[in-house]
Amino acid sequence: MFEVRNLFFRMVILLLLTEAFSACTNEWNQYSILPLKPVEYLPEGTIESEDAFVFGRALFFDKRLSRDSSVSCAVCHKPFLAFSDGLDLSDGVFDRKSKRNSPSIINMRYSPVFMFDANIPTLEMQALSPVQDHNEMDMTMKEIMERIHKDSLYITLSQKVYGKKVEPYTITRALAAYQRKLVSLNSPFDQYYYGKNPKAISLDAKKGFLLFKDKFNCVSCHPLPMFTNYKPENNGLSVINGDYGRYRSTGDSSDFGKFKVPSLRNIGITSPYMHDGRFKTLEEVIQHYREGGEATKYKSELIKSLKISPQEEKQLIKFLESLQDLDYFVNF
Ligand code: HEC
Numbered sequence: 001m002f003e004v005r006n007l008f009f010r011m012v013i014l015l016l017l018t019e020a021f022s023a024c025t026n027e028w029n030q031y032s033i034l035p036l037k038p039v040e041y042l043p044e045g046t047i048e049s050e051d052a053f054v055f056g057r058a059l060f061f062d063k064r065l066s067r068d069s070s071v072s073c074a075v076c077h078k079p080f081l082a083f084s085d086g087l088d089l090s091d092g093v094f095d096r097k098s099k100r101n102s103p104s105i106i107n108m109r110y111s112p113v114f115m116f117d118a119n120i121p122t123l124e125m126q127a128l129s130p131v132q133d134h135n136e137m138d139m140t141m142k143e144i145m146e147r148i149h150k151d152s153l154y155i156t157l158s159q160k161v162y163g164k165k166v167e168p169y170t171i172t173r174a175l176a177a178y179q180r181k182l183v184s185l186n187s188p189f190d191q192y193y194y195g196k197n198p199k200a201i202s203l204d205a206k207k208g209f210l211l212f213k214d215k216f217n218c219v220s221c222h223p224l225p226m227f228t229n230y231k232p233e234n235n236g237l238s239v240i241n242g243d244y245g246r247y248r249s250t251g252d253s254s255d256f257g258k259f260k261v262p263s264l265r266n267i268g269i270t271s272p273y274m275h276d277g278r279f280k281t282l283e284e285v286i287q288h289y290r291e292g293g294e295a296t297k298y299k300s301e302l303i304k305s306l307k308i309s310p311q312e313e314k315q316l317i318k319f320l321e322s323l324q325d326l327d328y329f330v331n332f
């Protein structure tokens, strides 16, 4: 009798624990089917309220942040292109061109470091770079303050969220708060791989994933779940326009031609590819890897020529396209 009662109680406790567990994970599950939340990088004192988001969103779309009032962050990071812009180099102020290709800025809350040079440690600090870049927004924080410090929406939100007047501190924090809400982890591939739904992607895409993971070992630099190791790597691109990658920031020859590995999530809509947008299509990207990159001096040993049949190329592309998620649209 005691044995049976014991078993009964154990089952009740297990049930309660399961309930409690699912209650804890509910909030996370709204965003993704991934079993584990990827590591997040939130500086101390980060405020993630709805007001912080609204404040940041208004700034993100505000063209007054650029010298000729023609460029907002959203001009180069367009929501409907997974926050990239579809150009090889972007359109900055006075028809100037940015020096690099505008990357998707989705899932930034999971990035430990920013920029192709992997040299900026926080999203808050990152905002100063486009603002001050001669070819992008060409402003100083002081000049931005002069333009927007009397804006009543900004005054109210800055006070409400941070208890401060509109100043660089609140501007950079609000911009980061907006970007950290742009989460996209619910692609058909996620439904298949983490959600165990065999119908979520095609057979070709499944075969493409196995090629990506096993035969071609792309995961050595583009590991799951974010499809990037966030490290600077040299994938064998020749130097164009004197862009030596991270070497530019460190002056260390081992950083020659290294660029932060991009996430491949939403890759189907973020063409053109690479730091200078030199490849227009995924076929061109695969051609690059098939040839083992170019014969550059500091190329990673992981980049070797690959035997890829036309059918395998098709499967690889189907897999890459299965990383397309439109859930992030609910946020912007
Ligand atoms: C004129 C185009 C342009 C504008 C305007 C612009 N960006 Fe960018 N953004 C880029 C380019 C190009 C890069 C890559 C630069 C590099 O790595 O050297 C980039 C990189 C970034 C990154 C780093 C992404 C990563 O994975 O490391 C973030 C975050 C970002 N931008 C946010 C912003 C915010 C916030 C604004 C507005 C304050 C903004 N950008 C304005 C073109 C632009």
Ligand code: HEC
Pocket (backbone or CB within 6 Å): 212, 216, 217, 218, 219, 220, 221, 222, 232, 233, 234, 235, 237, 259, 260, 261, 262, 263, 264, 267, 270, 272, 273, 274, 275, 276, 285, 289, 300, 302, 303, 316
């Ligand atoms: C040595 C590390 C490394 C390996 C291995 C590697 N990549 Fe990359 N990959 C990179 C880097 C670094 C970049 C960005 C280079 C740049 O921007 O100039 C990149 C860029 C890409 C891009 C373009 C992303 C964008 O947004 O522009 C795609 C697509 C891609 N890789 C797919 C693959 C595939 C498929 C494989 C396997 C055949 C692979 N990669 C293997 C490091 C690697």
